[in-house]
Amino acid sequence: MMFHETTNVLGRPSAALGAILVLVAVLAFVPEAGVSSRIISLAITAAINVVVLYGLSVLFGQTGILSLGHAALVGVGAYTAAILARDFGIGFWGALPIAAVLSGLLAIVVGFPSLRVSGHHFVILTFALGQLFTIFLTNGGAFTGGATGLDLQLPTSVLGLPLDSLAAFYRLSLLFVALAAVAAWGVANSRYGRTLRAVRENEKLAGSIGISVGRQKVGAFAVSGLFAGVSGVLMAYFLRHIAPNQFASFPSIYLALMLMIGGARLLFGPLAGGILVSFLPEIFNLDPVESRILYGVCLIAVILLLPQGVVGGLAELWQRLTATRHANPAAVAPHTISEA
Amino acid sequence: MPALRIDGLRKQFGGVKALNGVDLTIGEGEILGVVGPNGSGKTTLFNVVTGLHKPTAGSVTWGGTDMTGLPAHAVSRAGIGHTFQQAMCFPGLSVLENVLIATEHHGNRRAGDYPWTTPVELLDFVGLSPLRDAVAGPLPFGSLRLLGLAMALAARPALLLLDEPGAGLNDKETAALAGLVKQLPGQGISVCVIDHDMTLMRALCPRLAVLDFGTKIADGPTAAVLADPKVLEVYLGGEL
Numbered sequence A: 001m002m003f004h005e006t007t008n009v010l011g012r013p014s015a016a017l018g019a020i021l022v023l024v025a026v027l028a029f030v031p032e033a034g035v036s037s038r039i040i041s042l043a044i045t046a047a048i049n050v051v052v053l054y055g056l057s058v059l060f061g062q063t064g065i066l067s068l069g070h071a072a073l074v075g076v077g078a079y080t081a082a083i084l085a086r087d088f089g090i091g092f093w094g095a096l097p098i099a100a101v102l103s104g105l106l107a108i109v110v111g112f113p114s115l116r117v118s119g120h121h122f123v124i125l126t127f128a129l130g131q132l133f134t135i136f137l138t139n140g141g142a143f144t145g146g147a148t149g150l151d152l153q154l155p156t157s158v159l160g161l162p163l164d165s166l167a168a169f170y171r172l173s174l175l176f177v178a179l180a181a182v183a184a185w186g187v188a189n190s191r192y193g194r195t196l197r198a199v200r201e202n203e204k205l206a207g208s209i210g211i212s213v214g215r216q217k218v219g220a221f222a223v224s225g226l227f228a229g230v231s232g233v234l235m236a237y238f239l240r241h242i243a244p245n246q247f248a249s250f251p252s253i254y255l256a257l258m259l260m261i262g263g264a265r266l267l268f269g270p271l272a273g274g275i276l277v278s279f280l281p282e283i284f285n286l287d288p289v290e291s292r293i294l295y296g297v298c299l300i301a302v303i304l305l306l307p308q309g310v311v312g313g314l315a316e317l318w319q320r321l322t323a324t325r326h327a328n329p330a331a332v333a334p335h336t337i338s339e340a
Numbered sequence B: 001m002p003a004l005r006i007d008g009l010r011k012q013f014g015g016v017k018a019l020n021g022v023d024l025t026i027g028e029g030e031i032l033g034v035v036g037p038n039g040s041g042k043t044t045l046f047n048v049v050t051g052l053h054k055p056t057a058g059s060v061t062w063g064g065t066d067m068t069g070l071p072a073h074a075v076s077r078a079g080i081g082h083t084f085q086q087a088m089c090f091p092g093l094s095v096l097e098n099v100l101i102a103t104e105h106h107g108n109r110r111a112g113d114y115p116w117t118t119p120v121e122l123l124d125f126v127g128l129s130p131l132r133d134a135v136a137g138p139l140p141f142g143s144l145r146l147l148g149l150a151m152a153l154a155a156r157p158a159l160l161l162l163d164e165p166g167a168g169l170n171d172k173e174t175a176a177l178a179g180l181v182k183q184l185p186g187q188g189i190s191v192c193v194i195d196h197d198m199t200l201m202r203a204l205c206p207r208l209a210v211l212d213f214g215t216k217i218a219d220g221p222t223a224a225v226l227a228d229p230k231v232l233e234v235y236l237g238g239e240l
């Protein structure tokens, strides 16, 4: 049986978004439950990743382009935040739009080769461009802080009030998760999202009905870059110290892994993938080497068993369990033409 | 003035001269048939006109505008639509969404007088409305052909190039398709159709052009072309 993006469980697109917003609101109360600051820190890291993942869901889930260079785009956001703070005294909120735009512009550069090369070759190219970026950071002298990176001293504040507690920053991150989910949902359920899916499904046919395939691909990169830039600013203000290796190849691969595990086409996918992958080592009490092995195993398992990710797999299971109610559920997609 | 004018069109793939200097015009409101043996360059002719391939030499003029070498989406937006020899769709999306997407990029041509402006009207026209919520990928072949036609029409062409629209269809489906295509000139859409089914071509096309090894060997009223000794020789008297 084929699984489709529009399913019974998550079929109503606004229902999925509503559920996510409720979940995020509930999660905002977690610090009240006396959870350790270690867990809250992990949750912030997960949230920061989820923000990029929603951008990647536009690029990979909607447009069908896999990028292994997005950690570098997060890096652009993070370094932009740190440098703006250092050289211009521009704080968190001022850095956000500038970082988003700069990451978006670099994303266009990363995406440009997709006009000429496709498939595996392109994936490798994005990987190489990501590596190039860390080399640039490492050799950037005082401007980028070289291999040691940069510190960020400005406080994060909202309406002049400093956000100095971990719980407050956690809630700020959740706010951005919610915004990212709303934005990804907006893309998926718009004419723009349909255009991207057309490119994903059949480039030749998309061109024949008037879609400029190349422009859409590069545009999807730019959009995913905006998310990455925002994520980078959050990361810089959370970690307070950034260095090139945080934006090198492994972080990019983790992002792809999270996306694959969660599932890129369903609105719950990035959230589930970001949380699962961030918390797995904690749950199983694994050291970094063990967790890398576990990630590898998970990735293979997901690719082989759950091509739509964990969320997609669960949705399909639900579809099968309720299949008796529909003559042929696989052949019918609800005409709400959305991804949920 | 012809709607489309092709002059000295050449297309070479390595050593293969797929098109060897083809001149062809398609008039407004016309249904022109293009026939020829396998590998004679029919699909290549479409591919070069629609921007899928860049020509090696020659030009394509559309309503007085030079279209040579424009990318596929620009050709489509200028009003030249086409369907593929290999029936195509967006397989993971519903039939309705397939057509909806196709209605969204026509570049505002014929805003006032186009007969099918919504996906539902297009599905009604080709008779696919009952399948609107089905996922397109697993559709039977005949339905895919109709979906392809609906999508091509959704882009609001003034000229529609159909590459073997009848291939793989049974007699009933072919007749239904011919009925649809015949209505197009009345809606301001010229048609150029490739097919090997001579019954279909005789029924559809008052005029026929014949390609052989990338060269046009005949062009004129269908009956006359089919009686042309050069054409008969190409087909070895068999297929006609």
Ligand SMILES: Nc1ncnc2c1ncn2[C@@H]1O[C@H](COP(=O)(O)OP(=O)(O)OP(=O)(O)O)[C@@H](O)[C@H]1O
Binding pocket: B013, B016, B017, B018, B036, B037, B038, B039, B040, B041, B042, B043, B044, B045, B085
């Ligand atoms: N993309 C390509 N690369 C290389 N050669 C090609 C390409 N497309 C077509 N050809 C060659 O060009 C010639 C014409 O092919 P074309 O597909 O245009 O023929 P056709 O008339 O459409 O045939 P058919 O009736 O089988 O569809 C053939 O020799 C074919 O092998």
Ligand SMILES: [Mg+2]
Binding pocket: B042, B043, B044, B085, B163
């Ligand atoms: Mg052909």
